[in-house]
Amino acid sequence: MLADAKLKVGILGATGAVGQRFVQLLAEHPWFEIAALTASDRSVGKRYGAACNWLLSGGMPPAAAEMTVVATEPAAIDPDVRLLFSAMPGGLAGPLEEALAAAGFAVCSNASAHRMDPDVPLLIPDVNPDHTALIPIQQARRGWVRPERGQRGGFIVTNPNCSTTHLVCALKPLHDAFGLAAVNVVTMQALSGAGYPGVASLDILDNVIPYIGGEEEKIESEPRKLLGVVASDTITWADFVVSAQANRVAVRDGHLEAVSIKLKTSASLSDVAEAFTSYRGELQRLGLPTAPDPAIILHTAPDRPQPRLDRLAGRGMATSVGRLRADPLFDYKFLVMGHNTVRGAAGGAILNAELLVAQGYLGGENVGRKT
Numbered sequence: 148m149l150a151d152a153k154l155k156v157g158i159l160g161a162t163g164a165v166g167q168r169f170v171q172l173l174a175e176h177p178w179f180e181i182a183a184l185t186a187s188d189r190s191v192g193k194r195y196g197a198a199c200n201w202l203l204s205g206g207m208p209p210a211a212a213e214m215t216v217v218a219t220e221p222a223a224i225d226p227d228v229r230l231l232f233s234a235m236p237g238g239l240a241g242p243l244e245e246a247l248a249a250a251g252f253a254v255c256s257n258a259s260a261h262r263m264d265p266d267v268p269l270l271i272p273d274v275n276p277d278h279t280a281l282i283p284i285q286q287a288r289r290g291w292v293r294p295e296r297g298q299r300g301g302f303i304v305t306n307p308n309c310s311t312t313h314l315v316c317a318l319k320p321l322h323d324a325f326g327l328a329a330v331n332v333v334t335m336q337a338l339s340g341a342g343y344p345g346v347a348s349l350d351i352l353d354n355v356i357p358y359i360g361g362e363e364e365k366i367e368s369e370p371r372k373l374l375g376v377v378a379s380d381t382i383t384w385a386d387f388v389v390s391a392q393a394n395r396v397a398v399r400d401g402h403l404e405a406v407s408i409k410l411k412t413s414a415s416l417s418d419v420a421e422a423f424t425s426y427r428g429e430l431q432r433l434g435l436p437t438a439p440d441p442a443i444i445l446h447t448a449p450d451r452p453q454p455r456l457d458r459l460a461g462r463g464m465a466t467s468v469g470r471l472r473a474d475p476l477f478d479y480k481f482l483v484m485g486h487n488t489v490r491g492a493a494g495g496a497i498l499n500a501e502l503l504v505a506q507g508y509l510g511g512e513n514v515g516r517k518t
Protein backbone atom coordinates (compact mmCIF):
# COMPACT_ATOMS: atom_id res chain seq x y z
CA MET A 148 0.00 0.00 0.00
CA LEU A 149 1.21 3.52 -0.71
CA ALA A 150 2.02 5.65 2.33
CA ASP A 151 3.06 9.26 2.78
CA ALA A 152 6.74 9.68 3.74
CA LYS A 153 6.49 11.83 6.86
CA LEU A 154 9.26 13.66 8.68
CA LYS A 155 9.45 12.77 12.40
CA VAL A 156 9.12 15.86 14.57
CA GLY A 157 9.19 16.72 18.27
CA ILE A 158 7.44 19.45 20.28
CA LEU A 159 9.34 21.19 23.11
CA GLY A 160 7.06 22.53 25.87
CA ALA A 161 4.24 20.37 24.51
CA THR A 162 1.97 20.75 27.56
CA GLY A 163 1.72 24.58 27.41
CA ALA A 164 -0.72 26.86 25.54
CA VAL A 165 1.36 26.95 22.35
CA GLY A 166 2.58 23.34 22.74
CA GLN A 167 -1.01 22.10 22.75
CA ARG A 168 -1.73 24.06 19.60
CA PHE A 169 1.27 22.31 17.96
CA VAL A 170 -0.10 18.92 19.01
CA GLN A 171 -3.53 19.81 17.59
CA LEU A 172 -2.23 21.19 14.27
CA LEU A 173 0.35 18.43 13.71
CA ALA A 174 -1.96 15.49 14.56
CA GLU A 175 -3.23 15.27 10.97
CA HIS A 176 -0.37 17.02 9.16
CA PRO A 177 0.37 15.54 5.72
CA TRP A 178 4.17 16.00 5.96
CA PHE A 179 5.03 15.75 9.68
CA GLU A 180 4.51 13.04 12.30
CA ILE A 181 4.77 13.70 16.06
CA ALA A 182 7.45 11.40 17.52
CA ALA A 183 8.52 13.23 20.70
CA LEU A 184 6.82 15.47 23.28
CA THR A 185 8.88 17.27 25.93
CA ALA A 186 8.05 19.40 28.98
CA SER A 187 9.43 20.18 32.45
CA ASP A 188 10.43 17.72 35.19
CA ARG A 189 6.86 18.04 36.48
CA SER A 190 5.64 16.16 33.39
CA VAL A 191 8.56 13.94 32.31
CA GLY A 192 7.75 10.21 32.46
CA LYS A 193 3.96 10.76 32.48
CA ARG A 194 1.54 9.97 29.66
CA TYR A 195 0.87 13.20 27.74
CA GLY A 196 -2.84 12.68 28.49
CA ALA A 197 -2.10 12.77 32.22
CA ALA A 198 0.56 15.52 32.19
CA CYS A 199 -1.38 18.01 30.07
CA ASN A 200 -4.40 20.07 31.11
CA TRP A 201 -5.91 20.20 27.58
CA LEU A 202 -7.45 23.61 26.86
CA LEU A 203 -8.47 23.44 23.20
CA SER A 204 -11.85 22.54 21.75
CA GLY A 205 -12.09 19.27 19.87
CA GLY A 206 -10.29 17.14 22.46
CA MET A 207 -6.74 15.83 22.71
CA PRO A 208 -5.59 13.74 19.70
CA PRO A 209 -5.71 10.10 20.96
CA ALA A 210 -2.25 9.13 19.64
CA ALA A 211 -0.63 12.06 21.47
CA ALA A 212 -2.48 11.22 24.69
CA GLU A 213 -0.73 7.83 24.82
CA MET A 214 2.80 9.19 24.27
CA THR A 215 5.23 9.51 27.20
CA VAL A 216 6.60 13.00 27.88
CA VAL A 217 10.41 13.09 27.72
CA ALA A 218 13.02 15.55 28.97
CA THR A 219 14.03 18.56 26.85
CA GLU A 220 17.56 17.37 26.14
CA PRO A 221 19.23 15.80 23.09
CA ALA A 222 19.75 12.31 24.57
CA ALA A 223 16.09 11.94 25.58
CA ILE A 224 14.69 12.63 22.10
CA ASP A 225 14.19 9.86 19.49
CA PRO A 226 17.28 10.07 17.22
CA ASP A 227 15.06 9.67 14.13
CA VAL A 228 13.53 13.08 14.87
CA ARG A 229 15.00 15.73 12.54
CA LEU A 230 12.86 18.75 13.41
CA LEU A 231 11.83 20.23 16.76
CA PHE A 232 9.09 22.80 17.27
CA SER A 233 9.88 24.89 20.34
CA ALA A 234 7.19 26.31 22.65
CA MET A 235 9.63 26.73 25.53
CA PRO A 236 9.37 29.63 28.00
CA GLY A 237 11.50 32.56 26.81
CA GLY A 238 14.17 32.46 29.52
CA LEU A 239 14.90 28.74 29.11
CA ALA A 240 14.64 28.58 25.34
CA GLY A 241 17.97 30.26 24.55
CA PRO A 242 20.48 27.70 25.87
CA LEU A 243 18.22 24.66 25.37
CA GLU A 244 17.55 25.42 21.70
CA GLU A 245 21.28 26.01 21.11
CA ALA A 246 22.17 22.67 22.72
CA LEU A 247 19.61 20.88 20.54
CA ALA A 248 20.78 22.61 17.33
CA ALA A 249 24.40 21.75 18.22
CA ALA A 250 23.29 18.11 18.57
CA GLY A 251 21.98 18.15 14.97
CA PHE A 252 18.29 19.04 15.32
CA ALA A 253 16.60 21.70 13.20
CA VAL A 254 14.66 23.94 15.63
CA CYS A 255 11.65 26.04 14.60
CA SER A 256 11.10 28.27 17.62
CA ASN A 257 8.29 30.44 18.93
CA ALA A 258 10.41 31.83 21.73
CA SER A 259 11.98 35.27 21.56
CA ALA A 260 15.47 34.19 22.72
CA HIS A 261 17.13 33.99 19.27
CA ARG A 262 14.80 36.14 17.15
CA MET A 263 17.17 39.08 16.91
CA ASP A 264 20.43 37.11 16.58
CA PRO A 265 22.04 38.45 13.38
CA ASP A 266 22.59 34.92 11.98
CA VAL A 267 19.11 33.51 12.86
CA PRO A 268 16.23 33.90 10.40
CA LEU A 269 13.15 35.63 11.83
CA LEU A 270 10.75 34.17 9.33
CA ILE A 271 7.26 34.60 7.88
CA PRO A 272 7.17 32.57 4.66
CA ASP A 273 4.92 34.99 2.75
CA VAL A 274 7.03 37.98 3.85
CA ASN A 275 10.73 37.06 3.76
CA PRO A 276 11.29 33.48 2.50
CA ASP A 277 14.77 34.46 1.27
CA HIS A 278 15.97 35.09 4.87
CA THR A 279 16.60 31.33 5.17
CA ALA A 280 19.87 32.18 3.39
CA LEU A 281 21.17 32.85 6.93
CA ILE A 282 20.98 29.12 7.80
CA PRO A 283 24.31 28.01 6.26
CA ILE A 284 25.95 31.16 7.65
CA GLN A 285 24.62 30.33 11.14
CA GLN A 286 25.77 26.70 10.87
CA ALA A 287 29.26 27.67 9.74
CA ARG A 288 29.63 30.42 12.36
CA ARG A 289 28.45 28.19 15.22
CA GLY A 290 30.08 24.95 14.04
CA TRP A 291 26.73 23.17 13.66
CA VAL A 292 27.46 21.47 10.31
CA ARG A 293 27.74 17.72 11.01
CA PRO A 294 28.58 16.00 7.69
CA GLU A 295 30.17 13.12 9.63
CA ARG A 296 26.67 12.19 10.86
CA GLY A 297 25.42 12.02 7.29
CA GLN A 298 23.04 14.91 7.80
CA ARG A 299 23.09 18.62 7.16
CA GLY A 300 23.44 19.66 10.80
CA GLY A 301 21.28 21.60 13.20
CA PHE A 302 20.05 25.18 13.02
CA ILE A 303 17.53 27.58 14.58
CA VAL A 304 14.77 29.43 12.73
CA THR A 305 12.33 31.65 14.65
CA ASN A 306 8.87 33.07 14.10
CA PRO A 307 7.95 36.53 15.39
CA ASN A 308 5.90 37.70 18.34
CA CYS A 309 2.18 37.00 17.77
CA SER A 310 1.25 40.69 17.36
CA THR A 311 4.21 41.32 15.06
CA THR A 312 3.22 38.41 12.79
CA HIS A 313 -0.21 39.75 11.81
CA LEU A 314 0.99 43.36 11.74
CA VAL A 315 3.80 42.49 9.30
CA CYS A 316 1.61 40.24 7.15
CA ALA A 317 -0.59 43.33 6.62
CA LEU A 318 2.33 45.76 6.17
CA LYS A 319 4.23 43.65 3.62
CA PRO A 320 2.17 44.53 0.49
CA LEU A 321 2.19 48.22 1.47
CA HIS A 322 5.95 48.22 2.05
CA ASP A 323 6.53 46.51 -1.31
CA ALA A 324 4.24 48.86 -3.24
CA PHE A 325 4.73 52.26 -1.57
CA GLY A 326 7.50 51.99 1.07
CA LEU A 327 6.76 52.47 4.76
CA ALA A 328 8.00 55.61 6.54
CA ALA A 329 6.26 55.23 9.94
CA VAL A 330 3.89 52.82 11.70
CA ASN A 331 1.88 53.45 14.87
CA VAL A 332 0.11 50.45 16.44
CA VAL A 333 -2.09 50.00 19.51
CA THR A 334 -2.75 46.33 20.32
CA MET A 335 -5.68 44.66 22.09
CA GLN A 336 -4.22 41.24 22.86
CA ALA A 337 -6.03 38.05 23.83
CA LEU A 338 -5.55 36.15 27.08
CA SER A 339 -4.13 32.99 25.46
CA GLY A 340 -1.11 35.09 24.47
CA ALA A 341 -0.06 35.02 28.13
CA GLY A 342 0.15 31.20 28.21
CA TYR A 343 -1.60 29.07 30.83
CA PRO A 344 -2.81 29.87 33.52
CA GLY A 345 -1.84 33.34 32.29
CA VAL A 346 -3.52 36.45 33.71
CA ALA A 347 -5.59 35.95 36.89
CA SER A 348 -9.34 36.22 36.20
CA LEU A 349 -9.81 38.84 38.94
CA ASP A 350 -7.20 41.03 37.21
CA ILE A 351 -8.73 40.92 33.71
CA LEU A 352 -12.53 40.60 34.19
CA ASP A 353 -14.19 44.02 33.78
CA ASN A 354 -10.78 45.41 32.84
CA VAL A 355 -8.06 46.21 30.29
CA ILE A 356 -4.44 45.90 31.42
CA PRO A 357 -2.36 48.56 29.64
CA TYR A 358 0.97 46.77 29.94
CA ILE A 359 2.52 43.54 28.59
CA GLY A 360 6.14 43.20 29.64
CA GLY A 361 8.64 43.34 26.74
CA GLU A 362 5.89 43.37 24.10
CA GLU A 363 6.24 46.91 22.80
CA GLU A 364 10.01 46.54 22.30
CA LYS A 365 9.41 43.39 20.20
CA ILE A 366 6.70 45.00 18.07
CA GLU A 367 8.92 48.06 17.50
CA SER A 368 12.00 46.06 16.36
CA GLU A 369 10.89 42.76 14.77
CA PRO A 370 9.04 44.31 11.77
CA ARG A 371 12.24 46.09 10.69
CA LYS A 372 14.23 42.83 10.63
CA LEU A 373 11.38 40.94 8.90
CA LEU A 374 11.07 43.55 6.14
CA GLY A 375 14.85 43.95 5.87
CA VAL A 376 17.03 42.57 3.07
CA VAL A 377 19.68 39.86 3.06
CA ALA A 378 23.03 41.60 2.72
CA SER A 379 26.12 39.33 2.58
CA ASP A 380 26.05 37.45 5.92
CA THR A 381 23.26 39.28 7.78
CA ILE A 382 20.00 41.27 7.40
CA THR A 383 19.96 45.02 6.78
CA TRP A 384 16.87 46.23 8.64
CA ALA A 385 14.17 48.24 6.86
CA ASP A 386 14.46 51.94 7.67
CA PHE A 387 10.96 52.85 8.92
CA VAL A 388 10.04 53.63 12.53
CA VAL A 389 7.42 51.75 14.61
CA SER A 390 5.69 53.01 17.76
CA ALA A 391 3.68 50.41 19.74
CA GLN A 392 1.34 50.41 22.76
CA ALA A 393 0.31 46.94 23.98
CA ASN A 394 -2.84 46.14 26.00
CA ARG A 395 -4.28 42.87 27.38
CA VAL A 396 -8.06 42.51 26.92
CA ALA A 397 -10.62 39.93 28.07
CA VAL A 398 -10.74 38.01 24.77
CA ARG A 399 -9.79 34.35 24.68
CA ASP A 400 -8.03 34.13 21.27
CA GLY A 401 -7.28 36.70 18.56
CA HIS A 402 -5.25 39.90 18.73
CA LEU A 403 -6.82 43.10 17.37
CA GLU A 404 -4.44 45.93 16.38
CA ALA A 405 -5.27 49.57 15.48
CA VAL A 406 -2.63 50.62 12.94
CA SER A 407 -1.74 54.01 11.38
CA ILE A 408 0.87 54.27 8.61
CA LYS A 409 2.84 56.92 6.79
CA LEU A 410 4.03 55.93 3.30
CA LYS A 411 7.17 56.96 1.41
CA THR A 412 5.34 57.46 -1.89
CA SER A 413 1.81 58.77 -2.24
CA ALA A 414 -1.03 56.31 -2.82
CA SER A 415 -4.80 56.70 -3.04
CA LEU A 416 -7.17 54.82 -0.72
CA SER A 417 -8.08 52.48 -3.58
CA ASP A 418 -4.36 51.85 -4.29
CA VAL A 419 -3.91 50.75 -0.68
CA ALA A 420 -7.04 48.56 -0.79
CA GLU A 421 -5.85 47.02 -4.05
CA ALA A 422 -2.43 46.27 -2.51
CA PHE A 423 -4.17 44.25 0.22
CA THR A 424 -6.62 42.36 -2.01
CA SER A 425 -4.22 41.53 -4.85
CA TYR A 426 -1.37 40.40 -2.61
CA ARG A 427 0.01 36.93 -3.38
CA GLY A 428 3.41 35.93 -2.02
CA GLU A 429 5.79 33.01 -2.35
CA LEU A 430 3.41 30.92 -0.22
CA GLN A 431 0.66 30.76 -2.79
CA ARG A 432 3.18 29.75 -5.49
CA LEU A 433 4.61 26.92 -3.36
CA GLY A 434 1.22 25.53 -2.26
CA LEU A 435 2.37 24.69 1.29
CA PRO A 436 -0.24 22.63 3.21
CA THR A 437 -0.79 25.14 6.04
CA ALA A 438 -0.72 28.26 3.82
CA PRO A 439 -3.91 30.37 3.71
CA ASP A 440 -5.13 31.63 0.35
CA PRO A 441 -5.74 34.50 0.45
CA ALA A 442 -3.29 35.39 3.22
CA ILE A 443 -4.96 38.79 3.74
CA ILE A 444 -8.73 39.30 3.92
CA LEU A 445 -9.89 42.91 3.52
CA HIS A 446 -13.26 43.56 5.20
CA THR A 447 -15.52 46.38 4.05
CA ALA A 448 -18.20 46.13 6.78
CA PRO A 449 -17.61 48.99 9.27
CA ASP A 450 -17.56 46.74 12.34
CA ARG A 451 -15.09 44.05 11.17
CA PRO A 452 -12.74 42.33 11.81
CA GLN A 453 -13.69 41.05 15.27
CA PRO A 454 -11.75 38.38 17.21
CA ARG A 455 -14.74 36.11 17.87
CA LEU A 456 -16.05 36.25 14.29
CA ASP A 457 -12.84 36.34 12.26
CA ARG A 458 -10.01 34.60 14.15
CA LEU A 459 -10.56 31.27 12.36
CA ALA A 460 -10.38 32.78 8.86
CA GLY A 461 -8.14 30.62 6.69
CA ARG A 462 -8.15 27.96 9.47
CA GLY A 463 -6.61 30.57 11.80
CA MET A 464 -3.78 31.32 9.36
CA ALA A 465 -5.18 34.39 7.55
CA THR A 466 -4.73 38.03 8.59
CA SER A 467 -7.95 40.07 8.58
CA VAL A 468 -7.82 43.80 7.79
CA GLY A 469 -10.68 46.27 8.03
CA ARG A 470 -11.85 49.84 8.62
CA LEU A 471 -9.33 51.12 6.05
CA ARG A 472 -9.59 54.92 5.89
CA ALA A 473 -7.59 58.14 5.63
CA ASP A 474 -5.81 59.36 8.77
CA PRO A 475 -5.45 63.08 9.59
CA LEU A 476 -2.06 62.57 11.31
CA PHE A 477 -0.58 59.74 9.24
CA ASP A 478 -1.66 58.75 5.70
CA TYR A 479 -4.00 55.80 6.39
CA LYS A 480 -5.34 53.81 9.34
CA PHE A 481 -6.91 50.37 9.61
CA LEU A 482 -7.48 47.41 11.95
CA VAL A 483 -5.55 44.16 11.78
CA MET A 484 -6.77 40.96 13.48
CA GLY A 485 -5.41 37.42 13.60
CA HIS A 486 -5.26 34.26 15.66
CA ASN A 487 -2.38 34.53 18.11
CA THR A 488 -1.74 30.85 18.91
CA VAL A 489 -2.38 29.59 15.35
CA ARG A 490 -0.75 31.94 12.80
CA GLY A 491 0.87 33.97 15.61
CA ALA A 492 2.58 30.94 17.18
CA ALA A 493 2.28 27.20 16.39
CA GLY A 494 0.78 27.55 12.89
CA GLY A 495 3.43 30.13 11.98
CA ALA A 496 6.24 27.78 13.05
CA ILE A 497 4.68 24.89 11.12
CA LEU A 498 4.44 27.07 8.02
CA ASN A 499 8.13 27.96 8.48
CA ALA A 500 8.97 24.24 8.61
CA GLU A 501 6.95 23.61 5.42
CA LEU A 502 8.96 26.34 3.69
CA LEU A 503 12.20 24.73 4.93
CA VAL A 504 11.08 21.40 3.42
CA ALA A 505 10.19 23.11 0.12
CA GLN A 506 13.58 24.85 0.06
CA GLY A 507 15.48 21.61 0.84
CA TYR A 508 16.81 22.63 4.27
CA LEU A 509 15.35 19.57 6.00
CA GLY A 510 16.80 17.06 3.57
CA GLY A 511 13.30 15.76 3.01
CA GLU A 512 13.17 15.27 -0.76
CA ASN A 513 10.51 12.59 -0.19
CA VAL A 514 8.54 14.40 2.50
CA GLY A 515 4.86 14.43 1.59
CA ARG A 516 5.45 12.19 -1.47
CA LYS A 517 3.91 8.74 -1.82
CA THR A 518 6.47 5.95 -1.21
Ligand SMILES: NC(=O)c1ccc[n+]([C@@H]2O[C@H](COP(=O)([O-])OP(=O)(O)OC[C@H]3O[C@@H](n4cnc5c(N)ncnc54)[C@H](OP(=O)(O)O)[C@@H]3O)[C@@H](O)[C@H]2O)c1
Pocket residue numbers: 159160161162163164165166185186187188189190191219233234235236237239240257258259307308309339340341342343344487488491492
Ligand atom coordinates in the same frame (compact mmCIF):
# COMPACT_ATOMS: atom_id res chain seq x y z
N1 LIG B 1 0.82 32.13 23.81
C1 LIG B 1 1.06 32.78 22.66
O1 LIG B 1 0.14 33.30 22.00
C2 LIG B 1 2.47 32.88 22.14
C3 LIG B 1 2.64 33.45 20.89
C4 LIG B 1 3.92 33.54 20.35
C5 LIG B 1 4.99 33.05 21.07
N2 LIG B 1 4.82 32.50 22.30
C6 LIG B 1 6.00 31.97 23.00
O2 LIG B 1 5.91 30.53 23.03
C7 LIG B 1 6.54 30.05 24.21
C8 LIG B 1 5.57 29.18 24.99
O3 LIG B 1 4.48 29.98 25.44
P1 LIG B 1 3.18 29.35 26.14
O4 LIG B 1 2.20 30.45 26.16
O5 LIG B 1 2.81 28.07 25.51
O6 LIG B 1 3.76 29.03 27.64
P2 LIG B 1 3.16 28.05 28.74
O7 LIG B 1 1.70 27.81 28.52
O8 LIG B 1 3.60 28.61 30.04
O9 LIG B 1 3.93 26.62 28.50
C9 LIG B 1 5.29 26.42 28.83
C10 LIG B 1 5.75 25.01 28.44
O10 LIG B 1 7.15 24.88 28.75
C11 LIG B 1 7.34 23.75 29.62
N3 LIG B 1 8.42 24.03 30.57
C12 LIG B 1 8.42 24.89 31.62
N4 LIG B 1 9.60 24.84 32.27
C13 LIG B 1 10.36 23.92 31.62
C14 LIG B 1 11.67 23.37 31.82
N5 LIG B 1 12.45 23.78 32.84
N6 LIG B 1 12.13 22.43 30.95
C15 LIG B 1 11.36 22.00 29.96
N7 LIG B 1 10.10 22.45 29.70
C16 LIG B 1 9.62 23.41 30.54
C17 LIG B 1 6.02 23.59 30.34
O11 LIG B 1 5.95 22.23 30.79
P3 LIG B 1 5.13 21.79 32.14
O12 LIG B 1 3.68 21.72 31.76
O13 LIG B 1 5.70 20.44 32.45
O14 LIG B 1 5.41 22.83 33.19
C18 LIG B 1 5.04 23.88 29.19
O15 LIG B 1 4.96 22.76 28.34
C19 LIG B 1 7.04 31.27 24.99
O16 LIG B 1 8.40 31.49 24.68
C20 LIG B 1 6.14 32.38 24.45
O17 LIG B 1 6.74 33.64 24.58
C21 LIG B 1 3.57 32.39 22.85
